[in-house]
Structure formats: structure tokens, C-alpha cells
Amino acid sequence: MKKKSFLYPISGMLMFFLITLAPVFGGEGMWLPLLLKSLNEAEMKSMGMKMSAEDIYSVNKGSLKDAVVHFGGFCTGEVISDQGLLLTNHHCGYDVIQSHSTLERNYLVDGFWAKSNAEELPTPGLFATFIVRIDDVTKMVLNGVRKDMSPTERQSRIDQNLKTVSNRAAKESWQDVFVRSFFEGNQYYLFVTETYRDVRLVGTPPESIGKFGADTDNWVWPRHTGDFALFRIYAGPDNKPAEYSAQNKPLTPRHFFPVSMDGVADGDFTLVFGFPGRTYQYLPSFAVAQTIDIIDPARIGVRDISLGIMDKHMRANPDVRLAYASKFASLSNAWKKWIGEVQGLKSTQAVKEKEKQEKDFFQTIGRNKKQEEKYQHLLPEMERLYRQLDPIVHDRFILTEVLGGSNVELFRLTSYADRLVRAFNENGEEGFRRMADRTLPVLEDFFKDYRVEIDWDLFSALTEHVATHMTPDLLPDILRDYTASPTTGAFDVLAGKVYSSSVLVTQSTFEEAVMKGGEGFASAMRLDSAYQFYLSLKQVLDQHISPVYNELNEQLNSIQRDYVTALMEAYPKRRFWPDANSTLRVSYGQVESYTPRDAVQYNTQTYLDGVMEKYKPGDYEFDVHPRLIELYMTRDYGPYSENGKMPVCFIASNHTTGGNSGSPAIDAHGNLIGINFDRVWEGTMSDLYYDKSICRNIMVDVRYILFIIDKFAGAGHLIQEMKLVHPKA
Ligand code: ARG
Ligand code: GLU
DSSP states (O other): OHHHHHHHHHHHHHHHHHHHHSOOOOOSOOBOGGGHHHHTHHHHHHTTOOSOHHHHSOSSSOOGGGGEEEETTTEEEEEOSTTOEEEEOHHHHHHHHHHTOOSSSOHHHHOEEOSSGGGOEEOTTOOEEEEEEEEEOHHHHTTTOOTTSOHHHHHHHHHHHHHHHHHHSOOOTTOEEEEEEEGGGTEEEEEEEEEEOEEEEEEEOOHHHHTTTHHHHTTOSSOOOOOOEEEEEEEOTTSSOOOOOTTOEEOOOSOOOOEESSOOOTTOEEEEEEOOOOOOTTOOHHHHHHIIIIIHHHHHHHHHHHHHHHHHHHHHOHHHHHHHHHHHHHHHHHHHHHHHHHHHHHHTTHHHHHHHHHHHHHHHHHTSHHHHHHHTTHHHHHHHHHHHHHHHHHHHHHHHHHHTSSSSTHHHHHHHHHHHHHHHHHHHHHHHHHHHHHHHHHHHHHHHTOOHHHHHHHHHHHHHHHHHHSOGGGSOHHHHHHHHSOOTTHHHHHHHHHHHHOGGGSHHHHHHHHHTHHHHHHHHHHHOHHHHHHHHHHHIIIIIIHHHHHHHHHHHHHHHHHHHHHHHHHOTTSOOOOOOOSSOEEEEEEOOOEEEETTEEEOSEEEHHHHHHHOOTTOTTTOOOHHHHHHHHTTOOGGGOBTTBOEEEEEEOOOOOTTOTTOEEEOTTSOEEEEEEEEOGGGGGGGTOOOTTTOOEEEEEHHHHHHIIIIITOOHHHHHTSOEEOTTO
16 A cells, blocks of 8 residues: 555656657658647657648648649549649559550669650540539538438438538639548548649650669668659640640649658658548457458458469460569559558557457446446447358359459450340330440450450469358359369359350450340340359349448448447547548658568668669669669769668658549658668558558658659750759758
8 A cells, every 4th residue: 555655756756757758659650731730730749740731721722732633543642842743653654554554665674754845745535623622511411410310311311411512612623522431420521622634744764764673662661663754734824734735834733742861861851742642540349350250361362363364375475474563563552551451550569459349338338327228238249240241242252253254354355245135125126235335445454464264373373272262052043053063173164154155255255245236135045054153153142242241331421420439428538530432632741661570670761772782684673774773883972862872762750541542742841762662571561450550651752752753764954844942951
């Protein structure tokens, strides 16, 4: 007793000091720009930020947000000159660069640099969206929504309100408006946007720089990729959005980022401003466990098989390597992320940590009778629903992964066929013709990179996987027959039947079938082995899996919404950030190293020396361009080096996810220090659970970008239009 009373005041004081002097946190969170002032500014300043929240987001004056764009709706980009010069990732511009390439002028291999505005390449379909204003419209959207409404009643009331809110929003004629739900439907924000549709390719390094390390280095630190490309936004004569026209002028932006020549040091404040796609922060422990034990293994299992088969064929044949490189890259990107995610969730004991938080939640609401009554059922209820979902998600994720058309491409062909059949059934010959007009060019494109013998292998291996891994009762007869009496090679026999008789697997026979018209096509499909097999699997999904899955998810969504409400009530002092939903967010952190495993610590900065360490002459992932080798040998780095070395990439503790690619990395003063393009593998679980000890984002150092533009490509005129600054001088 005595001891305790003696210790108590000290530990109390200690606590006080720990709280006030504790190192600042930052790191976790993708914050709404309009709430920075109230939620984050103080912390950001304590971490070294020299700007105000108003400098980052303001409706009334130019602010950083006016230089950030949603690039094509899937990446982020930033304006870096007063002439609309736009910087994003090479992998964000990859398809554009590919589409401008031919065998004679292969910009992927050789890079491309426009010498003047006239040489910049128009890219129909590409757009860049600025955020003009964000408003909280929660009250209006939830007006008239009551607790006792059924989910359908609730939704229809909300839909009505959404229409009214959007229609009434003040905006100019060239602007757009949309409303998004936040915190699982607890809050709503309205966005007024301006979308520019004349965006031209200005410059790109060769793949050997922009994609250096390719799939082997993807999601990996230390990294040495110059993952950047340059575009330019063009506007009409009034500087407003305009369709492409040769008369359009480079955009004069409201703001553009000055570019810092001073680089970063450990501990420096960093901010990433962009459009993160999707995170799942408020899931309960049961959902995280389900991801670790069922969902991720199900989809990893399917891709293990397809990537293995593709790799084998790609290594055996250079033509296949080219044709399958992009498909392989996109399959392997998520596959590798999921593997890292499972490992990270395990190593940080995410489930246990969530359980601890849930226990605390129970105790906290237990101290308040009203809250306890309202909310104590939520977690048990979710647990019950997740247990019911477990077997269903297992089957669902295997089947959707296989049927989705990225693993077995035959199922992409059958889904095109299905679209055509439906168009005929719903809108007759006229509807069929319209759908055929849309489908034929897609087929043309598809078959260029399709190799039927590889797909045959994939089909055989993955139908066997489906037959042996899904709940037997759910299998269509044809697969159940195969598994009932397993014989070796049975699935090859099945593949043989399907591929040798289907008209869908070659361009000419598919097109011929389409030429027969709707009636003829539909009757051909009634006999087509591939189409019928696809329908039998799709039926399993549509009739036996999706209805239950959707029903359980609908219940979960509404409980999840109440759970977030409950958390906010239970912890009124805590700062909450809404899960990513492809809207503009701010993440902030510091340049910080991390320890991926025992006795290993990673530095925060990589250099060109590391590129040369990884150099493998002739290798498709690690070859180095002769010009870059020459610059390295002569240390010809211009003004962009640091102590005689050329910086390439760096890491920091900014919370980012897919969609943040291309986002500006910004220093304490609002200058550009890099562009975001990846996360470290050990920390990819940050979509579900952020742990500051191992979650890091990876950025290209902007000095490497300047060096490549200036010294490697000789495109110094582009540097001329930027504003280079020395904030540390
Ligand atoms: N991992 C990064 C992202 O998720 C880069 C992907 C592109 N690079 C690649 N090798 N697939 O988008
Ligand atoms: N490469 C990702 C993208 O394309 C960003 C990396 C991540 O998921 O954090 O958005």
C-alpha cells in the first residue's frame, strides 16, 4: 500500500510527461483536406510542417489542392509548372505510352521526349480532374432517415436526398458535382470538380528506368525505379476544360508545385496528397481473421497456379513474354500484395490487437447504460455473420477469381459472348448489332496477345483447382463427375473437349459466329462447349453463392455502419479518419527507416549505385540503359546529386494505398520532393491495419526525375518551365 501511494504521484507525473513529450505520431490516416485545420494542423506543425492547413486546402485562395489531379480516375498527378505540366507515375501512364508505341517507334523501350508543345501526343480518353470544393452535406443527405426504416426504405430516402443535394449545389456550367458516402454511410461529402479532357503525353523514360526491377522489385524496398512520366493539361481559350483541339492552350493552373532541389533527411516532415482507392480500417477482428485465413489464401492459391504456368511459357518463348508481360504484371501485382498483407497482419498480430480494441470498446460502453443497450449486440452479431460467411467467401473468391477472366482468358471470351446473347435476348437483332459493334474491336485487341495453348493449360489446371477446392455440393454436374472418379489427366481431357470445339477461342471463328446475327449467334452458343461450361459455373455463382453472400453483406454493412457510429460515441475525443474511397486525402508522416525482420534495418534513401548493383545485362527486369551507365561512370549528375551521389528513391511513414500512385510527396513548405508509387512489402497490410513500425510508402526522389529529364534525356527545356527551389538553404 505504502509503495503504491508513493509511486502513484510519480507515475502520474511520468504519464503527464510521456503524453506531452512523447514523440508525435502521424503516420496512420488518410485525412479529409477540409478538416485538417480542426483535426491535424497542430500535430502536423509539431512534426515540422511550416504551412497552415489553409495553404493545403482552401476554397477562397489558391492552395496545394489546386495542383493535384485525379489522373484518369485511377491514379494521382500533380501540376509542376505554370503551363500545365503534369507529373505522374510511369506505371500510371503505361497504357498510354504503349498505345502510342509501334514496333519502329517503341516508346516503352526507348522512351519519348517532346521537343516542343507541338510534338506532345494527344491521348483521347485520358482526363485529369481537379477538386474545386468539398462540402459536408451529411445533414441534408440523412434528412428524414429514421432508425426504424428498413434498409430499402432508408436507401430510397437517401437516394432522393442525394438527387436534391446534387441538383441544388452551386457550381459553374463546366463543373461537375457528386456526393460520396464516408464512415460506412455515417457522413456524406459533396465534391465540385473540373475535368480536363485534353491531356497530352510530354515525356517518359524508357522502361529500363521507369519500370526498373519490374515484378521482382515490385512492393520491395530497397527500390531503384524511376517510376515517372510527364503529361500536359490543355484548356480552351478561356482556360476552361475543353475537348481536344489543336487550338487548345496549355492550362494556366491556380497553383503548381515548386520543385525542391534539397532532398530529404531522416525525420523530415512529408505529406502525400492524392486519391487513395479503398481501405478497410474499421473491420472487426473476425473480418481480419477471415482475410488472413480464407480470402487472401483463396485468391493467392488461384494466382499461384496461373502465374506459375504463365512464367513457364514466358521463359520458354520471347514472343509469349511480350504478349503476356502486362497480364502477368497485373496478376502478380495484387498477388504479391496479398502475400505481404497476410504476412504483415500475422507479424503485427493484427487480430489480437483488434480483439484488444474490441474488449476496450465493450468496457467503455459498459460504463454508459444507454450506449451499452444500443451497442453491445453489434460485435457478437458481426461475429455470427462472419462465421456464416466463412465457407461462402472461400467458394466465392475461388470462383470469381477463376471466372473473372484474368486468369483463364477463355472466361473473358465467354463473358463477351454472354453480353452478345443477352443483348439479343433483351433487344433483338438491333440490340445485338449495337453490342457487336462494341465487341468486335475489343476482340481485335484481345486476340493480339492471346495464346490459346497457354490458356488451355490454365483452364485445365484451374478447373481442377475449382473441382478439388470448392464445396463439392456446389459443383456443377460436369465437374462433380470428374472429381467423383478422379483419373490422371481428366482435366486435360475436359480442356481438350472445350477448346477443340468452341468457336470462341480464335478470332476468325468468333467473328464468323457474330456475323450470323443475333439469332444465329444465340443458337451457336446453345451448342458451344466453352460457353455452356461457363454458364454452368456462373450459375453456381449467381444462384447458390451470390444471393447468400449479398444478403449477409447487406446485414453486415448496416451493422458496420452502427459500429462506426458507436465507436465515435464511445470515444468522443479520438480523431477518426474515413476509409479511403477514391476521394482527395492528405497523409502525413516522416522520412523514417524500419526494421523488416530481426537484426535488419533499412536506410531511407537509395542511390544510383544501387541501380548498378542490380544491373543484369540483357535481363528484362534489370538491364540498364548505356546512357545511364555512362552518366554513372562519369558521375555526370549536374546540380542534382547529393554529396557526389545520385539519389533515386526514399521511404516515409505516410499512409497510402492503390490510387495514391503518382501522388505528390511534399515537404514542410509545400514543395515537391518526390512522387509516391508503392509501399514496402512488409507493410501492405495497412489497407486493413496500419502499424507505424513497418508501414512505409515508397517515392521516387524528385532529383532523380530532374536528372533523368535533364542529363539522360536532354530535355532541359522542361526543367526551364519548372520552379526549382532551395528550401533548406
Ligand atoms: N505496386 C505498385 C502498385 O500497386 C506498382 C505496380 C506497377 N508495377 C508492376 N511491376 N506491376 O500499383
Ligand atoms: N502502386 C500503387 C498504385 O498504383 C500504389 C501503391 C500502393 O498500393 O500503396 O496506386
